[in-house]
Amino acid sequence: MNDPFTPNEIKIAVIGGGTGSFTLLSALKNHTRQLAAVVNMVDDGGSTGVLRDELGALPPGDVRQCLVALSDSPKIRDLFNYRFDEGTFQGHAFGNLLLTALEKVTGNFSEAVETASEILRVNGVVIPATLDNVRLKMEWPEVSTILHGERVIDADFFKYDPRRATLSLTPSAAANPTALAAISQADLIVISPGDLYTSLGPLLVIDGVGEALQKTDATIMYVSNLVTKQGQTAGFCVSDHAAEIERFIGGDALDYVLYNKQVPTHELAQRYKEENAFLVEVDTDVLQTKKYKAIGGDFLGAVAEGHDSDVLPVTRSLIRHDSDAVARAIMDLYANSQAGQ
């Protein structure tokens, strides 16, 4: 299936993985049925990590979240997200086990995702960014420092500026041809919010992905994170996030950068403080000098209770985008950009 879209509708490719893609896909599917989710494949923590280590499986966690976002069946969606809460299977999301079992049965992760899509009645397609079994590596060449593995890097408090580090995959990963086709055929590409060094970067540095993003005729938007990540992106403004995205891509491919300009209520600000979460600052002066257009919106969502991440032991920020507002902004922006042409 090298042809991820059907004709005569607006084709949107969402690039990312994890919660950022999940919430964005959940909202965008109300605007088009032509959605392709291109998914990061370096997760090696939690349930996913056990399946990789013990069974040599490709990482199912991020793919599962995107499948669930696009599913039409609430009952089977609950099943995919169900986590066994005791015994041998404790902490494992059922959907992860399903994808791994399907990979074993079909001998092929792509076919596993397709079959899971049928079971979940998915609208759109979920495309693993690579089908190679790879691990993430982050290297500061100047100081000869290397971190190995997504889980390790995710939990690390960087000693050195991550902007001076190179991200790579080991062994080197070939892009999934269907992922490249989605990038090339899309009308609109949205890079979802997500961790720079453990989610978006590892996808964008796959051989061929950056080139495809620079070549495509699609409009490319990046939705910047709401908050910085302690020990990793503390102090990063909106333009710093976008700069890292373009560094991974290998060129100034972004047409639009969407960021939050909403000021939190006093109550919300207190919650953020308790969580040690700091909103990404908007550096308007710098943003105005960029080739992309930076567009602010009121994107603060309710504070989520609990967490739906794949990595049980690690606490993630509970601050979320108002994904409906983001999706509306994306669609309006795209419509205006087309009208202006």
Add this chain to the structure above:
Amino acid sequence: MNDPFTPNEIKIAVIGGGTGSFTLLSALKNHTRQLAAVVNMVDDGGSTGVLRDELGALPPGDVRQCLVALSDSPKIRDLFNYRFDEGTFQGHAFGNLLLTALEKVTGNFSEAVETASEILRVNGVVIPATLDNVRLKMEWPEVSTILHGERVIDADFFKYDPRRATLSLTPSAAANPTALAAISQADLIVISPGDLYTSLGPLLVIDGVGEALQKTDATIMYVSNLVTKQGQTAGFCVSDHAAEIERFIGGDALDYVLYNKQVPTHELAQRYKEENAFLVEVDTDVLQTKKYKAIGGDFLGAVAEGHDSDVLPVTRSLIRHDSDAVARAIMDLYANSQAGQ
């Protein structure tokens, strides 16, 4: 769903569980789409046992096999039967995990089976004989001896004649109303081959099942086992098997008993010998005195390689019925019985 059948077709209820029901359902589905499998719910060994012990789940193993037998999707059938072959999940059939996860998500094993049926595209219905979480008990009151649990009883070499033992469920089990409806509404009921004390008996002694079998207008056939079970039914002839079935039912409910009369080839006889498997003897003289009609057929199938049982550590007989021949005999017999009325 108290109405397991749709109108205007021959309705067959197959009673049993495990390999016997699996092979019979696989063959009968070529003759009618009106199949209901009523399934034994006392398994507590292997993958099923772990899920029961750790998660308090109802036993999925026999239900899974019947679902797979009735499935229209080869790919998803393979998925349900896939067993993890290493790591934490080694030995677990994926379909068991799916049924257990669905039970947790829906809070209800019946709904779990219905949803699994949708996923597997099942023709017909699979009906747990009871929805109570029960264990099997086998008791020789005269000698104050009790065995607890299906796995234990299955592996036991009985010290006393099992025909003097009572089988019961603890705590006592109520029949699933849908199972009783299937028995009452069926045109034809087939009691599949299977272990007397760990598969068929535990189902037939559920409160209400025996009464329903005695009350139903359906034609009732029992397909006798091919071989005896070492340490349990050694020396049992066809009539002994049928007598135990009627003892569990609590009355002479059987209309027909089908047995194998085919003599094995020399080569096949050798294989049986190597396995310590003894064909059930046909005691024609006794059978002629019974209320039921005993009908012989050429039912010996090929010797199966490997084994597809749910209990990994226990070796099961590899001798199988020629299930297509059995299904044809059942359908012919039913047609003749109707023509004769």
